[in-house]
Amino acid sequence: MRRLLVTGGAGFIGSNFVHHVLEHTDDHVTVLDKLTYAGNLASLDNLPRERFDFVEGDIADAALVDGLFSRVDAVVHYAAESHNDNSLHDPRPFLDTNIIGTYTLLEAARKHDRRFHHISTDEVYGDLELDDPDRFTEQTPYNPSSPYSSTKAGSDLLVRAWVRSFGVNATISNCSNNYGPYQHVEKFIPRQITNVIRGVRPRLYGAGENVRDWIHADDHSSAVLTILDRGEIGETYLIGADGEKNNKEVVELILELMGEPRDAYDHVTDRAGHDLRYAIDSTKLRTDLGWQPAYGDFESGLAATIRWYRDNEDWWAATKDHVEAFYASKGQ
Ligand code: NAD
Numbered sequence: 001m002r003r004l005l006v007t008g009g010a011g012f013i014g015s016n017f018v019h020h021v022l023e024h025t026d027d028h029v030t031v032l033d034k035l036t037y038a039g040n041l042a043s044l045d046n047l048p049r050e051r052f053d054f055v056e057g058d059i060a061d062a063a064l065v066d067g068l069f070s071r072v073d074a075v076v077h078y079a080a081e082s083h084n085d086n087s088l089h090d091p092r093p094f095l096d097t098n099i100i101g102t103y104t105l106l107e108a109a110r111k112h113d114r115r116f117h118h119i120s121t122d123e124v125y126g127d128l129e130l131d132d133p134d135r136f137t138e139q140t141p142y143n144p145s146s147p148y149s150s151t152k153a154g155s156d157l158l159v160r161a162w163v164r165s166f167g168v169n170a171t172i173s174n175c176s177n178n179y180g181p182y183q184h185v186e187k188f189i190p191r192q193i194t195n196v197i198r199g200v201r202p203r204l205y206g207a208g209e210n211v212r213d214w215i216h217a218d219d220h221s222s223a224v225l226t227i228l229d230r231g232e233i234g235e236t237y238l239i240g241a242d243g244e245k246n247n248k249e250v251v252e253l254i255l256e257l258m259g260e261p262r263d264a265y266d267h268v269t270d271r272a273g274h275d276l277r278y279a280i281d282s283t284k285l286r287t288d289l290g291w292q293p294a295y296g297d298f299e300s301g302l303a304a305t306i307r308w309y310r311d312n313e314d315w316w317a318a319t320k321d322h323v324e325a326f327y328a329s330k331g332q
């Protein structure tokens, strides 16, 4: 039985990965999570205790990390400050966790010679024009725009340096925008779904022409497991499911699926430095490792996500008012 350490496993994508691993493998999972505002233990309810344990702590705590690395075979690193809007308001935690935290984990991976997979984002590549025929590939130069994406780019470069200089057995993946259950209500899709549930009109930044390349979180998890099992050490893999949509289309679809008029939303103040378009070419992952997404249809995945938020109001209700007060203070 492989023993995995999953950092950030109480967050959105990390918790989806823990559920996926426990369902599809025999692995044992230890989650290390600081339980920041974004971590929620309820996302890990009802897991088999003999195959799962939880440690509350900071990835930048070298002594804690050292002890945990000595007990596992491989590490999947999701923990991060993840929200662009927060990084524009207060960048410091992004440096502490995304840079110093990743450095701390890499030093432990080096000392204990552990397999390390680093989770990153397509935002490290900056943005594309709406009519650009090209998509991001593993060869696209780094050009991050926000404090969040620049700290993720920095963490990727640390991983590459630790592979080359110290022989750390690491891989990196850069994924596009995820949707699905357990996503914090600060993010675009859950914010709009929970607004509609509360009878509040969705909020679209600027004109709503910005394009994101949507992938279901469970497809992200299957891709990460594939890379962990079969990825080549030192390589980077882009993860995407050909799901480009502009924000206006997504809001209109949410409203339609929730039985509201498609135009019942408001335009609000745009995000500073707002990236225009992300688009992933995942040919390398599909060709070299044989991965395929399972959720082909965004509309049915979105409908299932809406049902999840309707059925799990207890999971998100306590954080909604605080999030909306933050956005209101910024005219969003
Ligand atoms: P999230 O904000 O939902 O979860 C982050 C988790 O990390 C939380 O549980 C939080 O408590 C934990 N955490 C934060 N700082 C920590 C620290 N110092 N020590 C230990 N735990 C800490 O984020 P997410 O959306 O699930 O993203 C997870 C990872 O995936 C991030 O690395 C992010 O860059 C990457 N990613 C996200 C997306 C997306 O669409 N959300 C897409 C591609 C890549």
Ligand code: DAU
Residues within 6 Å of the ligand: 082, 083, 084, 085, 120, 121, 122, 123, 175, 176, 177, 178, 186, 187, 188, 189, 191, 203, 204, 205, 206, 210, 211, 212, 247, 271, 278
């Ligand atoms: O591309 C991967 C990235 O996707 C991850 O690295 C990040 O961790 C993740 O948060 C996400 O970043 P985005 O900034 O793209 O996601 P967000 O959900 O914040 O916003 C998605 C789009 O929707 C973006 O163009 C901004 C817009 N938006 C967002 C909110 C919260 C709105 O129009 N209205 C909103 O209320």
